[in-house]
Amino acid sequence: MATHETGAASGSGAAPRHAHSGDGHSAGKYVLGYVASLVLTAIAFGLAFTHTLTPSPLVLVLLVLAGFQILVQLFFFMHVTEGNGPAFHSVAILLGFVFTFAVVLMSMWIMTFSSQVA
């Protein structure tokens, strides 16, 4: 969105739209990102289905794969490194990370009781 004008500044109508023409996101990058995310998903599914690992290392590997998945999304689809947008972009990403880690880590913490009762 960094290249859009605000509706107000342009004095035009409703939405900032169809601006991307010259910012050169090549199709190749998207295809690569798409393939990468598919491969990461396939590995995760494969490991979970085939029971090649015992639960705790499996969880660790899945978490790492999920981390990579986030990176793929951020770099290939959301172009985090490219924009020179206002500060709230960074704040938003930071907040996203805080919430993501909070949810995952705290859920694991909350759920430790079930291994104790099992």
Add this chain to the structure above:
Amino acid sequence: MSETLRNFANTYLMWNEGPLIWGSDVLILLTIIGIVGVLTYFKKWRWLWDEWLTTVDHKRIGIMYLIAALLMLFRGGVDAELLRTQLAIPGNHFLDAAHYDQIFTTHGTIMILFMAMPFIFALFNIVVPLQIGARDVAFPYLNAVSFWLFFFGALLFNISFVFGGSPDAGWVSYPPLSELGFDPGPGENYYLLGIQISGIGSIATGINFLATILKMRAPGMSLMRMPLFTWSVLGACIMIIFAFPALTVALALLLLDRVAGTHFFTMLHGGNPAMFVNLFWIWGHPEVYIVVLPAFGVFSEVVATFARKRIFGYASMVSSLILISVISYFVWVHHFFTMGAGPDVNTFFAIASMAVGIPTGVKVFNWLFTMWRGRIRLSLPMMWTLAFIPTFAIGGATGVMLAVAPADYQYHNSYFLIAHFHQTLIGGVVFGMLAGMYYWWPKMFGFKLDERLGRWAFWFFNIGFYICFMPQYALGLMGMQRRMYVYPADMGWNTLNLVSTIGAYLMGIGFLFIVAQVVYSIRHGERDLTGDPWDGRTLEWSLPSPAPHYNFAVIPVVTDRDMWWILKREGREEELMPRPEEVKDIHMPKNSGVPFLMGVCFFVGGFGVVFNWWWLAVAGLAGVLLSLLSRSFQYEEEYSLPAEKVIETEISLGRL
């Protein structure tokens, strides 16, 4: 043949259940015939399609959300009256256990997801662009998609009542109870798909309004000049974006368990039902703040306007909003302290829960200080705001009691809890949305709602509220559990339950007065010719009521917070009137039927999944993909409104 028919009628239409369902069928049929008849007789089909079903105008989408919310308030309210009727006397047989389960499930789900959510979205849509000096939302087409996904999700949920059977595992739908083994009917599937479909719409709305507020503000409107309602919408949107995905995942996994034989939440095969509870409340707690923050925003606008004073402590209002949005993301375990997560977990979440009370308290004091020595006018929006303060204060206090983890082992799932959350949800969200509805009604429709009838509604609803819910605190402490459909006569609960039911009826009468008020005011309500009936402070009151569809002929340049108020004090209103030489052609988004059709396809596909009719599910999904595709190939999505047309409209509105 007749055998098959009877079978169909009994399995899907539930005709073996007796007169109640027949009566509902007849009523629904009559309503449909009535609507179709009126539309045909007055030749209004074209109008309906052109002006409403295909609209991408945020003001009209807002009005449709409002109508849907009021209808759902009615349905959820009827459910509530049925529940309270059953509980009025001990040993009652008005409803049986199965029906009671269904009704509290639909009541809770509808009130939160299909009443509170569309009500806040109604105000988002109607107010935010006008308050920030924008011509529309950031993505008007997506906005229409959001509405129709909400609408068809709600329809799918509601249809369960007469086709296949209602869900009955509570609005939280915990497994294992909600798994196939214990709950084989289609009702749970309806729940899962109805919420899932409307949830997609909600996430899109969150994104849309976040982008709108961050990118579409008029020049000069820095964040710290934004009206507090817009701030509250920003907070709610951030929470929607971060919380709803947890619900999406929880519902999707539970659906897979039910239709694809997975075991995410079963005890066998390594699943864990507690994980559903965890995911549900990662969304669920932020959700209650998602619906109450916009209400706080409404109160801030109303208090300032009706006390004719600048809001006290604007910066602290903003920071407490933000603090609430962030902290309320870290409190979700207080909904399941009793699950057994151990003292360390419970202590952390107990303290975090109590901490939310601090910024909320700051806001309450700021509202009070704003009123202090103001010249207060007691119009309807202000009355609901005043009623909110003690109600929410008591609800907050009992909330802190519930947050004390060891004590919660006593109140958990008792009527104490029921009283607490109704106190905050009704006292906060419903009062807030009604205040907002009264406040912005003239802006939407160009006339005020009748004060006299509104006062009757107010008093019936408020007195009824206290009579209904105060006894429930006592009942809870006396051991009455929630979701009980019947209780024996010797528990000492009889009088309090009867009193509570009487209160519920009084609230029902209050609602009927609101209906009467709307109907009466359409004819006789005071017309709003100035566009500024309350002597308002923010930009929306500088426009005529209702605002023209392009909102601002010339985008204002904002120099102050409460700018309209300041201009009025200094006699400079003229500065916000358009000058002909400044009016330019305006680009407007074109109407489109695709969002509506996409909603229909989602509905069809969802319906297929509910009954595991896969051909129908695939057909629906194909329709969804087709509508997405057709949009990608649509190049002319805007049109240009010539400056002369705008000038003409402005002249007819007396602004030029």
